[in-house]
Amino acid sequence: MDKYMEMIRIRFLMMLAYRTNYYTGILIYCINIGAYYFLWSAIYSGKSSIQGMSIEQMTTYVAVSWMARAFYFNNIDREIAMEIKEGKVATELIRPYSYLGMKTMQGLGEGIFRLLFLSLPGVVVTALLFPLHFSMNITTWMYFILSITLSFIINSELNLLAGVVTFFTLNNEGLLRAKRFIIDLFSGLILPISFYPDWAQQAMKYFPFQGISYIPSMIFTESFQGQAIINGLMFQLIWSVILLIPIQVLWKLAKKQLVIQGG
Amino acid sequence: MVNAIEVEKLRKEFKSYSSRSGLMGAFRDLFTRNYKTIRAVNDISFTVKQGEMVGYIGENGAGKSTTIKMLTGILTPTSGKVLVNGMNPHKERETFVQTIGVVFGQRSQLWWDIAVQESFRLLKKVYRVSDQDYKEHMGHVIETLDIGPLLDKPVRKLSLGQRMRCELAAALIHNPPLLFLDEPTIGLDVLVKLKIREFLKEINQKYNTTILLTTHDISDIEALCERVIMLDEGKIIYDGSLQHLKENWGEGKQIQFTFSKEVTDGELGALTSDLQVEWRKGEQANSWVAHVAPASISDVINRVVTRYEIQDINIHEIATEEIIRNIYEEGAVHG
Helix, strand or coil, X not given: CHHHHHHHHHHHHHHHHCHHHHHHHHHHHHHHHHHHHHHHHHHHCCCCEECCEEHHHHHHHHHXXXXXXXXXXXXHHHHHHHHHHCCCHHHHHCCCCCHHHHHHHHHHHHHHHHHHHHHHHHHXXXXXXXXXXXXXXXXXXXXXXXXHHHHHHHHHHHHHHHHHHHHHHCCCHHHHHHHHHHHHHHXXXXXXXXXXXXHHHHHHCCCCHHHCCHHHHHHHCCCCCCHHHHHHHXXXXXXXXXXXHHHHHHHHHHHHCCCCCCC | CCEEEEEEEEEXXXXXXXXXXXXXXHXXXXXXXXXXXXXXXXXXXXXXXXXXXXXXXXXXXXXXXXXXHHHCCCCCCCEEXXXXXXXXXXXXXXXXXXXEEEEECCCCCCCCCCEHHHHHHHHHHHCCCCHHHHHHHHHHHHHHHCCHHHCCCEHHHXXXXXXXXXXXXXXXXXXXXXXXXXXXXXXXXXXXXXXXXXXXXXXXXXXXXXXXXXXXXXXXXXXXXXXXXXXXXXXXXXXXXXXXHHHHHCCCEEEEEEECCCCXXXXXXXXXXXXXXXXXXXXXXXXXXXEECHHHHHHHHHHHHHHCCEEEEEEEECCHHHHHHHHXXXXXXXX
């Protein structure tokens, strides 16, 4: 376990190595939250609630979604793809650790860094500019923390899956781009799932995406109450277990037919 | 004596496709592709004893790196048996890699953006090296390789020579009994090369570390290895001592003549037709190199000097590189 903790530390150091990225990161979060705030204000324009959410809940939903995204979002799919493309995966496979486990830890390091140093300052700045409603209920916070942890697991598993596919295709830039867009759209980051037409909502019950952003944000804004919270968490938990299976299978196959590119 | 490496009938095949030419060809490639199987390593067998330093040489694409990748557990062999440090590298990867150190000259295994010492610290944790061992062993390594002042610099700011020394140190953090070096001296200047060779000799003596080295620089092999394994098109064409190779192939001398006038191959051939000599055109104008058996040296010099006007004569020992080139040209080692 020690080595995995150390990897989180290293990732912190790597994020700190580029300061400009850090400052522009905060700015980008504020701009994103701000843009969605104005968009939603225009959509609401006078209506007190849409689909059972007030404008205040909606802006909080947006702010929290982005804050959670800072934590669950990572680039390990791209990194795996890159390491395979450049043949760097060779040096990873001679280390006495699980490659995918180490990648997940790097993602976690990145996530914690972004959460603490990017999105918290970002949210504080936006909270000064726009009216946000943060729950004071300690249990809501507990559920939320549990929920974004599961978000991180589901999203990382999807990233690992997309990354491991590179072992077979050797170059899957297009797939990774599509995956990123699908996750932003269907996870409820851009639009809450309850705003989708009925058939789409039904269909999305069979996909893990809403476990990434929609569920934690709904918990945080207290749009989910009682049993809905438990159902949401169970949904996330089940998916985070199911996704382990294809990863293990693909990884086994991948190792067998690994080709190290570039000598 | 325990064998550090045992390899039997090891084979690796890659499936690769060739692209058709032209636009139409590219369209056809979308639907069907011409696959062909390439055998990069073709049924090789050898063993390496604990404490040996072995040079593993071959032309580009001969299958050296592929072999090393199979021995280190990165690639899965198509068929054959591999036993390294008594383990199957693919079956028990995580325990196995604890017992080896690897340096790939062409790629860095240090983390690019962070200070060298942070990489070391991480590797120390990864290999579960105790503070005491680390201080003792690495203290010495850092001192010998003279990398103390580099430790707090990020890897991207190091020169190639500095980086290579750090890479070597990183591969030795857990003091492995077996070290794989894949072109460790590529692109390095003479001083760094010498330092690295000295260091490798020292750890070999001190810890009885087995070293398998691939390189294109034959002087590395001459300085370090008693034994060479030579590979050509996936097959071992020579396995034995470097000394033996030299005695059998490096017999005789090379004599380089620089004539003041133009001389042709035919004239020289006719002049020395009854002697054991081979003529080849030299690199400069009007220069010819004679490859002469020991018995004929004085005769050749005598006849050439009396017949032509000579500007310069040089006599060389036949270089190992020359020997190896000859072997590749003939494709096999006889005797």
